[in-house]
């Protein structure tokens with residue numbers, strides 16, 4: 001019965017307590033015994049637990065009884081980080097309501113606002129929930145007032161809770177039952193279901209987590225993915241649960257469930273696609289499908305050149321789990337053979353690199369991340385550039401387009417000057433500036449390239465950690481851009497090339513090679529480090545030679561000490577990549593992030 005189903009998500013700024021609340025609701029509904037209750041059940045991946053962040057959306061089906069009526073509560077946890085905003089939007093599209101969690105010691109933050117926009121686009125009923133009221137510094141009145149002001153949401157009806165102690169959580173569940181609308185799909189229409197998450201299970205193969213809008217999904221039914229056109233019979237159906245999934249023969253209208261298709265890869269099971277009956281398809285798919293698109297690219301190279309095939313195998317395996325990664329072989333004169341790999345954002349890139357090293361035992365060099373540029377050539381052709389070294393010669397280029405984002409920033413007014421200065425340095429364009437009590441809400445359009453560098457760190461350090469930040473891609477705009485090359489000992493190191501705004505080329509080139517000079521260890525000879533645009537050298541530094549022999553200062557006397565020094569020198573080399581005659585450490589490839 002649809003009238004007794006409630007589908008809801010939890011949205012919040014990072015660390016405001018989503019996962020803690022999800023655990024508490026699960027416990028309150030008796031879905032796990034106390035023995036099974038381990039902290040942060042909803043965050044299941046190792047790296048998620050270690051970093052305390054939610055990467056993949058998790059869902060759970062719960063039973064709840066109120067006034068003698070039995071309800072099914074489907075809780076949809078959403079990823080908390082900006083890199084995964086597309087998953088947030090699909091999770092929200094699967095719900096009728098959302099709990100808007102605000103930390104009573106912090107107040108509304110950038111991500112709260114960004115997520116509310118997505119929720120409102122999806123017409124969700126928003127329930128304001130003020131969390132962490134057990135803390136002495138909690139100020140729920142101020143936080144509620146701020147929520148009304150920043151979001152324009154009527155907060156007369158709200159819940160005050162402590163997800164940690166459980167205070168107010170039962171009342172919150174009652175509010176969910178009362179206020180979140182029941183789904184109202186057409187039970188007799190052809191099957192129509194939204195895939196809002198998909199992943200790979202070693203035993204079961206590809207799994208799709210779906211929300212059924214119309215009709216139902218039955219075991220044995222042949223389903224068709226409307227966008228990718230993949231058709232496949234349903235092998236099994238399950239209800240999602242963090243510990244034990246329950247099998248079912250049918251996922252009915254308005255419900256969520258896991259579809260087992262027995263496919264060996266995730267190909268064709270795309271988040272955002274619509275599933276329907278292959279023989280009796282629905283007329284229109286659920287709107288707004290866009291394939292997850294990598295925004296940030298970097299080269300990944302094995303330090304030992306014979307590990308190239310191992311790296312390929314590892315990437316293939318990871319892609320089974322995470323279809324948003326893309327990779328293509330590339331070769332660099334400096335680094336040898338590797339892969340140009342695409343990620344959803346910087347955090348995603350770090351997580352994948354860490355998993356490759358940890359789970360597959362690979363030692364990798366990663367080049368500096370870059371965004372995707374679009375180049376319109378003089379002959380009219382438009383090409384995509386994922387690697388700065390591929391930029392065509394200037395005389396072939398008509399216009400270079402770069403991706404922009406809409407950045408939302410909340411900052412205490414005492415730091416406003418610092419933040420505006422930083423945004424100007426990063427070529428930001430102010431769209432909006434509003435006061436919220438003693439804090440300021442800023443909206444800026446800003447080139448994405450400026451924020452994949454160390455924008456977030458700089459923002460944090462210039463505001464003593466008080467600013468919060470979120471962003472959303474808004475498309476490409478033309479830019480006055482140039483390729484900056486780095487030469488080490490006279491040779492261009494392709495893996496160090498970057499694309500820079502023309503009017504900042506000289507200053508950034510200078511800073512870049514200054515940083516490189518510090519990172520490239522002294523060699524047996526003097527090494528020139530230069531920045532150039534085309535054939536023009538715009539800056540130069542010299543790494544002084546260390547003299548002929550590290551053992552020279554031992555005067556030939558102490559032979560053990562001499563051997564130790566030579567061994568140390570040898571070990572030091574291993575973590576380096578030899579470029580021509582010069583050994584360059586991993587840090588040098590990330591030096592660009594510091595400028």
Ligand SMILES: Nc1nc2c(ncn2[C@@H]2O[C@H](COP(=O)(O)OP(=O)(O)OP(=O)(O)O)[C@@H](O)[C@H]2O)c(=O)[nH]1
Nearest residue numbers: 014015016017018019020053054080132162163164
């Ligand atoms: N004192 C107190 N601490 C809380 C409460 N709720 C959550 N916390 C703590 O706040 C921190 C963040 O909570 P999480 O549940 O991990 O936050 P989250 O929003 O899920 O974070 P992401 O998954 O990374 O987006 C943890 O250390 C929790 O223990 C609360 O009601 N009271």
